[in-house]
Amino acid sequence: MTDIKQELKQELITQLNLQFTVAQIQDDTPLFGEGGLGLDSIDALEIVVILNKKYGVKLEKPEDGKQILTTIQSLADFIHSQQNK
Amino acid sequence: MNKLISWCKIDCNSINLNDEIHFVNSSNTLHLLDYMLQTQKIDYPKIYKMDILSKICLLGVELLLKDYPITNISPYDQSVILGNRSSCYNADIAFLDTFLDTPSPSKFVYTLPNIAIGEIAIKHKIKGVTNFLIANKFQPEFISQYFNHLLDTNSAKIIIGGWVEVSEQYCDIFLFLCGKSISGIDLTAENLKIKSKL
Numbered sequence: 001m002t003d004i005k006q007e008l009k010q011e012l013i014t015q016l017n018l019q020f021t022v023a024q025i026q027d028d029t030p031l032f033g034e035g036g037l038g039l040d041s042i043d044a045l046e047i048v049v050i051l052n053k054k055y056g057v058k059l060e061k062p063e064d065g066k067q068i069l070t071t072i073q074s075l076a077d078f079i080h081s082q083q084n085k
Numbered sequence: 086m087n088k089l090i091s092w093c094k095i096d097c098n099s100i101n102l103n104d105e106i107h108f109v110n111s112s113n114t115l116h117l118l119d120y121m122l123q124t125q126k127i128d129y130p131k132i133y134k135m136d137i138l139s140k141i142c143l144l145g146v147e148l149l150l151k152d153y154p155i156t157n158i159s160p161y162d163q164s165v166i167l168g169n170r171s172s173c174y175n176a177d178i179a180f181l182d183t184f185l186d187t188p189s190p191s192k193f194v195y196t197l198p199n200i201a202i203g204e205i206a207i208k209h210k211i212k213g214v215t216n217f218l219i220a221n222k223f224q225p226e227f228i229s230q231y232f233n234h235l236l237d238t239n240s241a242k243i244i245i246g247g248w249v250e251v252s253e254q255y256c257d258i259f260l261f262l263c264g265k266s267i268s269g270i271d272l273t274a275e276n277l278k279i280k281s282k283l
Contacts, residue, residue, distance in 0.1 A: 016191070017133040038130060045190035053187050 027073040057082035087236045088269030095258035114256045136176040136195035139204045145260045160212040162242035168218035169250040173198040223248035225277035
């Protein structure tokens, strides 16, 4: 799980061109909004692509997105739950 | 009389801001952008996500407005009108490349040239006339007529205009700020021609 979280942080930094280091992103740092990574709706789409491409998991229900795309922890939890289905 | 208030000419070798030349000697546009990002110290994380057209336009406008802020003018009276020859070709190709795998949403959003204008408008809260023109080359006669008309009919009080032709290897940027002002030089085709060839 820790590996996935570290990997996710690096992946987001690279793919979303974030001006953060892995160490600056905590597991519970909000992905969106002030005080967090400040991501936007396009970033959210890009994360969905990353989840599918890198981890082979699909966000089937759009209404679940708000809860899943909250923090690195929630993303990792989602990946973990989908891969262990 | 409508005036050219501020102007900025950028290529890979130099940045000319209001006739003051700063030599850069970058080997390509990407190096130039790195240099500008480092030296201008712009606190705007979103810029790192932009395509090169939006990035260079935004950085150029930052220089243009550095000593000539437009915040005292109503956002609805501020305009941005840019043009180039290749539209958003670089962004189109970058997006096309992702088709081989998974189309990238963040690449897709830059596949319209007027997105560069949108980025400037968002950053500076501009809400007036915007337009992105495609032409074979910069047309000072047409631009001076068009911009003078906008200013004379009060369709805009201030206009950020320019020619923004850029690729990873090539950079030909001419940006200018014009409007009703007591300072600056007259907004004529001849002056646009001279300043665009600095």
